[in-house]
Amino acid sequence: MNAMTAKLVVEGLCHHYPDEYTGESVHALEDINLELYEGELVSVVGPSGCGKSTLLNILAGLLPYKVGKASVDGKVIEGPGPDRGVVFQEHAILPWRTVSRNIGHGLEIRGLPKEEISRRVQEYVDLVGLSGFEDKYPHELSGGMKQRCAVARTLCADPIVMLMDEPFAAVDAQTRITLQEELNRIALATKKTILFITHSVDEAAFLADRCLVFSARPGRLKQIVTVDIPREKRIWENMNADAEFIRCRDEILRLVREEVSVAIEE
Amino acid sequence: MTTAVTALSTSIQRRIGRQKLRKFILGAIPFVFLLVIWQMNTAFEWLPPVFIPPMGDVFGAIITLQEDCIGLIGAITMHNSCSMTNNIFSSMGRVILAAVIGLPLGIAFGIIAGMNRTASKFLEPIGVFANSISGIAWIPLAIVWFGVGWLTTLFIMLNTIFWLMFFNSMLGVRGIAKVYEQSVLTMGGSRMDVIRHVYLPGAMPSIITGMRMSMGFGWRALIAAEMVGGDSGLGFMIFTASEEFKIEEVFLGVIIISIIFMATDRYFLAPLEKWTIERWGLVWKPT
Ligand SMILES: Nc1ncnc2c1ncn2[C@@H]1O[C@H](COP(=O)(O)OP(=O)(O)O)[C@@H](O)[C@H]1O
Ligand SMILES: [Mg+2]
Numbered sequence: 001m002n003a004m005t006a007k008l009v010v011e012g013l014c015h016h017y018p019d020e021y022t023g024e025s026v027h028a029l030e031d032i033n034l035e036l037y038e039g040e041l042v043s044v045v046g047p048s049g050c051g052k053s054t055l056l057n058i059l060a061g062l063l064p065y066k067v068g069k070a071s072v073d074g075k076v077i078e079g080p081g082p083d084r085g086v087v088f089q090e091h092a093i094l095p096w097r098t099v100s101r102n103i104g105h106g107l108e109i110r111g112l113p114k115e116e117i118s119r120r121v122q123e124y125v126d127l128v129g130l131s132g133f134e135d136k137y138p139h140e141l142s143g144g145m146k147q148r149c150a151v152a153r154t155l156c157a158d159p160i161v162m163l164m165d166e167p168f169a170a171v172d173a174q175t176r177i178t179l180q181e182e183l184n185r186i187a188l189a190t191k192k193t194i195l196f197i198t199h200s201v202d203e204a205a206f207l208a209d210r211c212l213v214f215s216a217r218p219g220r221l222k223q224i225v226t227v228d229i230p231r232e233k234r235i236w237e238n239m240n241a242d243a244e245f246i247r248c249r250d251e252i253l254r255l256v257r258e259e260v261s262v263a264i265e266e
Numbered sequence: 267m268t269t270a271v272t273a274l275s276t277s278i279q280r281r282i283g284r285q286k287l288r289k290f291i292l293g294a295i296p297f298v299f300l301l302v303i304w305q306m307n308t309a310f311e312w313l314p315p316v317f318i319p320p321m322g323d324v325f326g327a328i329i330t331l332q333e334d335c336i337g338l339i340g341a342i343t344m345h346n347s348c349s350m351t352n353n354i355f356s357s358m359g360r361v362i363l364a365a366v367i368g369l370p371l372g373i374a375f376g377i378i379a380g381m382n383r384t385a386s387k388f389l390e391p392i393g394v395f396a397n398s399i400s401g402i403a404w405i406p407l408a409i410v411w412f413g414v415g416w417l418t419t420l421f422i423m424l425n426t427i428f429w430l431m432f433f434n435s436m437l438g439v440r441g442i443a444k445v446y447e448q449s450v451l452t453m454g455g456s457r458m459d460v461i462r463h464v465y466l467p468g469a470m471p472s473i474i475t476g477m478r479m480s481m482g483f484g485w486r487a488l489i490a491a492e493m494v495g496g497d498s499g500l501g502f503m504i505f506t507a508s509e510e511f512k513i514e515e516v517f518l519g520v521i522i523i524s525i526i527f528m529a530t531d532r533y534f535l536a537p538l539e540k541w542t543i544e545r546w547g548l549v550w551k552p553t
Contacts, residue, residue: 095548137545
C-alpha cells in the first residue's frame with residue numbers, strides 16, 4: 001500500500017446483544033481486528049446476519065461496545081462524531097430538507113458561515129451529478145439520486161473515515177452499476193478512506209483495495225482478499241474480462257458460499 | 267349571452283384553476299342544499315318559525331345585536347352596544363390566547379416525552395388520566411375553582427388543547443425512523459440539533475393532526491364552557507338567546523361559530539400543511 005498511517009484501527013472487538021425476552025445473548029462479533037489506511041477502500045462481505053451492520057454501528061459510535069478497542073486517527077471511539085461519516089442503507093437524507101440543505105447539513109451543524117457552506121455544497125452537488133436538483137426535496141428524487149445525495153452529504157462534512165452500510169442495496173441493478181463506478185471515481189478524486197459493507201460479492205471485489213470476508217455468526221474475519229487492480233482502471237466494461245478481477249471475485253464467492261452453507265446447516 | 271357565459275367561465279377557470287374550482291363547487295353543494303331546504307321550510311311552513319326562523323330574521327338579528335354600534339370603530343374598540351362583535355372577539359381572543367399558550371407547551375412536552383423514556387413514564391399516565399375526563403367534564407370543577415368568567419373558559423380550552431397536542435406530538439416523535447436521528451448524530455449534531463432538525467419537522471404530520479384536533483375540540487369545549495361558565499362569547503350569546511327564545515340569534519351564533527372555525531382551518535391550518543408536510547412529501551396524496 002502507498003499509505004502508511006492507519007486511519008481506523010480495530011483490535012479484538014467482540015459484541016454480544018442482550019436479549020430482553022429470553023435472557024440469552026446474541027453473539028454478533030468475535031475478535032475483529034482490522035486496519036484501514038489513508039485513501040484506502042476496504043470492503044466487508046459476509047452472509048446476512050453475520051454482524052456487518054453491528055460492526056459499522058459500533059464504529060459509527062451508535063452502538064456502545066465493551067470488549068476490544070476501536071479508534072480513528074488515534075482517538076478511541078466513544079460515541080458518534082464528525083470524524084466518521086456514515087452512509088446508511090435506507091434513504092437517510094432528511095425529507096424536510098432540500099438536496100442542498102441536506103448536503104450542507106454537516107457544515108451547518110459545525111456552524112460554518114452561509115457563503116462557505118453554499119460554495120462547498122455546490123462543489124459536491126456537481127461532483128455527484130445532482131446539478132439542477134439543488135432545491136428539490138428527497139421525495140422528488142429517484143432512489144439512485146437519493147443515495148447520491150446521501151453520499152454527497154457525508155463527503156461534504158469531510159470526515160476522516162467514511163463508513164458505508166450496503167448503500168446501494170435498495171436501488172435497481174442498472175443504477176447500482178453506475179453508482180459503483182461513480183463512487184470509485186469520487187473516492188479517488190477526494191482521496192477518502194472508506195469502509196464499505198455489502199453482501200454483494202461483485203460489488204465488494206469491484207470497489208475494494210482489500211476485501212474482508214466475514215464468517216457466519218458470530219462474525220469473525222475469515223480471510224482477506226487483496227484486489228490487485230489499480231482503482232483508476234476500474235470500470236465494469238473492463239472488469240468483466242479482467243483475469244485478476246475474475247480470480248478475486250471467484251475467491252470471495254467461494255469463501256462466502258462456505259459460510260452461507262455453514263449458516264444453513266446450523 | 268352564451269358566449270359571454272362561456273368566456274366568464276373560462277376566465278374563472280384560468281384564474282382559479284380547474285381542479286380548485288371543481289373542489290369548491292363540490293364542497294359547496296351540501297351547503298346550497300341546506301340553504302334551499304331552509305328557504306323551502308319558510309315558504310311551506312313545515313316547521314314553525316319558533317323552531318326554524320326565516321333566513322331574513324337571522325340576518326336581521328345582526329342589526330338588532332349591533333343596534334347602537336357606531337360602525338367599525340365601535341366594533342373594534344368593543345363598545346358596549348356592539349354585542350355581536352364583542353362576543354365574537356371575546357371567543358376569538360380566548361381561542362387565540364389558549365392556542366398561543368397551549369399549542370407550543372403541548373408540542374414541547376410531547377417531544378420531550380417522545381424522545382425520553384423517563385419523561386414519558388412520568389407524563390403518560392397523567393396524560394391518560396387527564397384525557398379520560400374529556401374537556402367539558404371539567405366545567406363544573408372549573409367553575410368551583412375559578413368562578414364564572416374568562417379564567418374558567420381559558421382553563422377548559424387549555425386543558426383540551428394541551429393534552430391532545432401532547433399525545434399527538436409524542437406519538438409523532440416516536441414514529442420517526444431512527445436513521446434520521448442517527449444521521450444527525452454521526453454528523454456531530456447535538457441533542458438540540460436532533461430536536462430542531464429531526465424531531466420537530468419529523469413529527470410535523472402528527473403535530474398538524476394534533477392542531478386540527480386541538481382547535482376542533484378546543485372550540486367546542488370553549489362554546490360549551492361559555493354557555494355554562496362564561497359571561498361573554500358566542501356560547502354565552504347562544505345560551506342567553508335561547509333562554510329568551512330568540513331563535514334567530516341562536517342560529518346566527520351557530521353560523522358564526524362554524525364560519526370562524528372553517529376559516530381557521532382554511533387560512534391557518536391548511537396553508538401550514540401545504541408549506542410543511544405536503545412540500546416534504548410526507549402526506550398521502552391521491553394521484
Ligand atoms: N438490536 C439487536 N438486538 C439483538 N440482536 C440483534 C440486534 N441487531 C442485530 N442483532 C442480531 O445480530 C446479528 C448480526 O446482525 P447485523 O449486524 O445486522 O448483521 P448483518 O448486517 O451482517 O446482516 C443478527 O443475528 C441479528 O439478528
Ligand atoms: Mg446489515
